[in-house]
Amino acid sequence: MSPDIPPAAFRPERLFFSGVHSYTCSNAEGNLLPRRVLHHYALCYITEGKGQITLNAVPLTANKGDFFLVLPGSAVEGKALSTGAVRYIVIFFSCMQLSNNRRHQGLHPPRFQVSGKLEVYGHPRAAEIIRQATAFQRTRDLEDIMRAKYRLQQLLAMLIQPHDRLLPGKAAGMDIVLDYMKKNYSKQLTVAQLAQMAGLSTNHFIRAFRQLTDKTPMAYLLQERIRRAKQLLFSSERVKQVAKEVGYRDEHYFSRVFKKSEGVAPASYLKNRHIRIAVLYYGLDDYLMTLGLTPVAALSYRERVSRNVALPKLNSQEQEIVRLSGSRLNYEKLAYIRPDLIIGSDRLLPGEVPESIAPTVVLPHTDHVEQQLFRLARILGREQQAEDWVNSYTEQKHIFRLRLGERDELPAVSFIRVSSEFYRLYGTSNQTGTLLYRELGLRPPHSLLEQTWAVDFELSELPRYNPDYIFLAVDATPESRQRLDTLLSSPEWCSLEAVKQGRVFNAGDLLFRTLGPAGRMWAMSYIASRIGIRDDRIIHPNTGL
Numbered sequence: 001m002s003p004d005i006p007p008a009a010f011r012p013e014r015l016f017f018s019g020v021h022s023y024t025c026s027n028a029e030g031n032l033l034p035r036r037v038l039h040h041y042a043l044c045y046i047t048e049g050k051g052q053i054t055l056n057a058v059p060l061t062a063n064k065g066d067f068f069l070v071l072p073g074s075a076v077e078g079k080a081l082s083t084g085a086v087r088y089i090v091i092f093f094s095c096m097q098l099s100n101n102r103r104h105q106g107l108h109p110p111r112f113q114v115s116g117k118l119e120v121y122g123h124p125r126a127a128e129i130i131r132q133a134t135a136f137q138r139t140r141d142l143e144d145i146m147r148a149k150y151r152l153q154q155l156l157a158m159l160i161q162p163h164d165r166l167l168p169g170k171a172a173g174m175d176i177v178l179d180y181m182k183k184n185y186s187k188q189l190t191v192a193q194l195a196q197m198a199g200l201s202t203n204h205f206i207r208a209f210r211q212l213t214d215k216t217p218m219a220y221l222l223q224e225r226i227r228r229a230k231q232l233l234f235s236s237e238r239v240k241q242v243a244k245e246v247g248y249r250d251e252h253y254f255s256r257v258f259k260k261s262e263g264v265a266p267a268s269y270l271k272n273r274h275i276r277i278a279v280l281y282y283g284l285d286d287y288l289m290t291l292g293l294t295p296v297a298a299l300s301y302r303e304r305v306s307r308n309v310a311l312p313k314l315n316s317q318e319q320e321i322v323r324l325s326g327s328r329l330n331y332e333k334l335a336y337i338r339p340d341l342i343i344g345s346d347r348l349l350p351g352e353v354p355e356s357i358a359p360t361v362v363l364p365h366t367d368h369v370e371q372q373l374f375r376l377a378r379i380l381g382r383e384q385q386a387e388d389w390v391n392s393y394t395e396q397k398h399i400f401r402l403r404l405g406e407r408d409e410l411p412a413v414s415f416i417r418v419s420s421e422f423y424r425l426y427g428t429s430n431q432t433g434t435l436l437y438r439e440l441g442l443r444p445p446h447s448l449l450e451q452t453w454a455v456d457f458e459l460s461e462l463p464r465y466n467p468d469y470i471f472l473a474v475d476a477t478p479e480s481r482q483r484l485d486t487l488l489s490s491p492e493w494c495s496l497e498a499v500k501q502g503r504v505f506n507a508g509d510l511l512f513r514t515l516g517p518a519g520r521m522w523a524m525s526y527i528a529s530r531i532g533i534r535d536d537r538i539i540h541p542n543t544g545l
Contacts, residue, residue, distance in 0.1 A: 010097070010110055010111050010112055010113055010160065011097060011098075012153055012156050012157035012160070013153075013157070014097050014098040014099075015095050015096070015097055015098075015110060015153055015156070016095060016096050016097070016098060016107065017093055017094065017095045017149045017152065017153070018094045018095065018096070019040075019092075019093060019094040020091060020092075020093045020133075020145075020148055020149055020152055021091070021092045021093070022089065022090070022091040022092075022133065022134040022148070023089070023090050023091075023092075024087070024088075024089055024134065024332070025087070025088055025089075025090060026085040026086065026087045026088075027051065027078065027079070027080045027085060027086045027088075028080060028085045029080045029081070029082060029083055029084070029085070031079065031080060032077065032078070032079045033076075033077055033078035033079060034077060035054075035075060035076070035077040036075070036076060036077070037073065037074070037075050037076075038070055038071075038072055038073070038074050038076060038092075039072055039073075040072055040092045040093060040094050041069070041070070041071060041072060041092070041093050041094065041095065042068075042069075042070040042076075042090055042091065042092050042093075043067065043068070043069055043070075043090070043091045043093070043130070043152070043155070043156070044067065044068040044070065044088055044089070044090045044091075045066070045067050045088060045089045045090075045126075045127065045130045046062050046063060046064050046065065046066045046067075046086065046087075046088045047064065047087045047088055047089060047127075048064055048084070048085070048086065048087040049064065049080060049081075049082040049084055049085055049086035049087060050062065050063050050064070050080075050081045050082040050086065051078055051079060051080045051081050051082070051086040052078060052079055052081055053068060053076065053077075053078040053117075054076070054077045054078065055068070055070065055074060055075070055076055055116055056074055056075055058116075060116065060117045062078065062086065062088075062117075065127070066117060066118075067117070067118040067126065067159055068116060068117055068118065069112060069114065069115045069116065069118055069159070069160070070115065070116075071112070071115050074115075089130055089131070089134055091130070091133065091134070091152060093152060095110060096108065096109060096110070097109070097110040097111075112156075112160055113160060114160055118159050118160070125158075125212060125213065125214075126155060126158055126159060129151050129154060129155045129158070130151075130155055131331075131332045131335060132147075132151050132335065132336075133148045133151035133152050133155065134148075134332055135332050135333065135335055135336030174198055174208060174209065174212055176197060176198065177194050177197050177198045177209075178212075178213075178220075180194075180197065181194070181217075181220065181221055181224060182224060185221060185224040185225050185228060185246060185247060186225075186228075186245060186246055186247040187247065188247065189217075189221060191205070191206065191217050191218070194209075194217055205217075222257070222261065225246040225247055225248075226246075226257075226258060226261050226262065227359045228245070228246050228359070229242050229243075229246045229254075229258060229266060230269065230340075230341060230359040231359045231360070231361055232245055232246070233266055233269055233270055233379075234270060234341070234343075234361045234379055239251055239254070239255065239266050239267055242254070242266065243255075254266070255267075270341075270379055270380050270381070271380060271381030275340050275341060276296045276337075276338065276339045276340045276341070277293065277295050277296065277339060277340065277341050277342075277343060278295060278296055278297035278298070278334060278337060278339035278341070278342045278343070278358070279295045279297070279298045279299070279342075279343045279344075280298075280299060280324075280329070280342060280343070280344040280345070280348060280354065281299065281343075281344055281345035281347060281348050281363075281365075281515075282299055282301065282326070282512045282515050282516075283512070283515025283516035283519065284298065284343055284344075284345065284363075284516070285298035285299075285321065285516070286513075286515070286516020286517055286518050286519050287372065287373060287376055287516055287517060288376075289518065290373065290385065290386075290389055290516070290517040290518050291373070291376065291377055291380060291382035291385045291386060292382060292385050293380065293382070294320050294321065295321055296320075296321070296322060296337050296339055297321065297322040297323075297324055297333075297334060297337050297339060298321050298322075298323060298324070299323070299324055299325075299326040300323035300324060300325060300326065301509060301512055302323075302476070303325060303326065303327060303476060322337055326348070331354070331357065334354070334357055335357045338358075339357070339358045340358060340359075341358055341359055341360075341361065342354045342355075342357065342358050342359070342360040342361070343360075343361050343363060344360060344361070344362045344363070345362065345363050345364075345365050346362055346363070346364050346365055347365045367429070367430060367431045367433075367434040368434070369516070369517050369520055370390050370393070373386045373389065373390065373517055374386050374390070389517055389521075392521075393517070393520070393521060393524075396521070396524060396525075397439055397440065397524070400440055400441075400524060400528055400533060401440065401441045403528075403533045404440070404441055404442070404533065405441075410441065410442065410443040411442060411443060411467075411468040411469055411531060412442075412443045412444065412445045412446070412466075412467040412468045412469070413436055413442045413443065413444070413445075413467055413468065413469045413470075413471065413527075413531070414444075414445045414465060414467040414469070414470050414471070414498075415432045415433070415436060415470075415471045415473070415507065415510065415511075416470060416471070416472050416473070417473045417474075417475070417511060418472070418473070418474045418475065418480055418483050418484045418487060419475045419477075419480050419483070420475065420477050420479035420480045420483060422456045423456065423457050423458070423459070423462075423483070423487065424454050424455070424456050424457075425445070425448065425454065425455045425456075425457055425465060426453075426454045426511075427444065427448055427452030427453055427454055427455065428444060428452060429452060429453045430453055430454065431511070431514040431515050431520075432510060432511055432514050432523075433453075434514075435514050435520060435523060435524065435527075436527070439524075440524065440527065442527075442531075445465040445466065445467040446464065446465060446466065447464045447465055448465060459486075459487065459490050459492045459493070460492060462490075462492040462493060462496065463492055463495055463496065466496055466497055466498075467496075467497075467498055468497065468498060468501075468503065469498055469503045469504075469505070469530065469531050470496070470498045470499070470503065470504045470505070471505050471507035471510060471527070471530075472504055472505065472506065472507055473507045473508050473509075473510055473511055474508060476508075503530075503531075505530045507526075510523055510526075
């Protein structure tokens with residue numbers, strides 16, 4: 001038998017993990033987390049809400065930002081106390097600590113100096129690291145599993161070793177410094193100046209700063225400058241002006257620094273085909289793919305539309321895109337993808353979280369697809385692709401209007417959306433109205449005023465519009481389907497000329513597809529086929545219509 005090995009003090013660098021499993025959980029108000037005895041170690045992080053955890057019969061408050069370390073054999077139960085759900089990340093793990101001295105070598109259970117609710121003063125990166133560990137662990141890739149174990153090891157060292165933690169007052173001083181650097185990256189900052197701001201000696205400040213960020217103060221400053229430079233480059237500013245705005249007087253020196261950091265010169269950065277772009281609004285994925293680029297992540301359309309048509313031209317690229325929920329963005333999933341740049345819209349502002357993942361650019365929304373496409377094309381070096389699409393689209397619009405002009409009277413067309421809360425008739429001042437009435441030259445229904453974005457109507461008001469054709473969209477919810485049934489069975493609906501003539505068409509994804517170039521091309525061909533305009537030249541070759 002091997003001799004007993006005396007347990008050593010906790011040494012995080014000597015931990016060996018045999019199993020790591022992470023979960024993202026939630027518990028609604030009033031719901032109890034039933035009592036259970038754990039057989040593994042557990043590290044829990046509260047991401048949202050307020051609750052109570054009872055650990056070995058001792059009640060502990062659980063607020064957003066709190067960490068708990070629970071040891072094997074502990075009895076745990078809990079409940080939510082806030083009006084909303086308590087959300088948390090929990091990592092279950094098995095580990096041993098290596099003992100290595102002159103006489104003995106072997107493994108024994110680690111001796112954690114603390115357990116239960118942990119004090120995490122001075123570690124703003126702890127939340128980021130546990131999210132990274134969770135994201136890495138979800139894959140079966142061996143390399144990512146090893147990264148997850150390393151992140152957990154790093155996190156335990158950060159949370160448990162007392163000498164690694166700053167006192168609350170010093171942590172507050174470091175928070176002030178980090179916030180100042182984020183807002184004043186363009187200034188000529190010095191380590192001595194920042195140390196004085198934190199209330200520390202220069203050497204102590206450098207050690208504390210590296211402890212918090214894994215970087216020296218100047219490396220962190222460089223990171224903030226490069227991050228901001230990427231955003232400014234997207235805004236089409238000249239390199240000389242970008243250099244000045246991020247704190248470099250010499251644009252050539254800035255270019256060398258940027259290339260050393262990113263591998264390419266600033267002028268070529270956004271034109272690099274391998275740049276990893278995530279898009280956080282509907283239609284932006286369409287813009288990129290029209291320009292020959294595939295985003296690494298984009299919002300999913302499935303929860304927004306009851307009829308999701310895959311565009312064949314773009315469908316071949318779909319398997320390369322990670323789809324995210326637009327109603328509740330999964331930031332852990334987005335962080336795991338590791339985009340180089342995030343593009344969003346001022347119609348959906350998800351807060352500051354994406355900015356902590358990658359440089360984020362917010363585009364102003366416009367219903368003018370050609371204008372937006374050319375803007376993106378100039379920035380991304382894809383002018384030829386944009387010009388090709390615009391030429392094709394312009395030609396098809398011309399043919400459509402030519403065939404439409406052969407009719408004795410322009411048909412009146414309505415786009416109606418049914419949601420769980422309203423019946424809505426869309427006017428001219430939105431993406432579908434721009435396509436139907438301004439670009440294709442169709443006529444809006446009677447009583448719909450020009451320049452109207454949309455009108456919410458009651459069933460009794462429906463006959464006053466009475467179009468020749470109706471394109472009908474229904475939101476992808478059971479409540480919307482019930483509201484649709486009410487509409488279809490109403491006498492007001494049955495009195496409409498379009499209903500009598502069988503000219504009502506499913507347009508479940510028209511509202512969202514018309515936000516992008518390829519989707520708008522598809523919508524034109526779909527509308528043409530439904531209102532009886534037959535010309536092979538205007539039917540998009542990839543629609544199958």
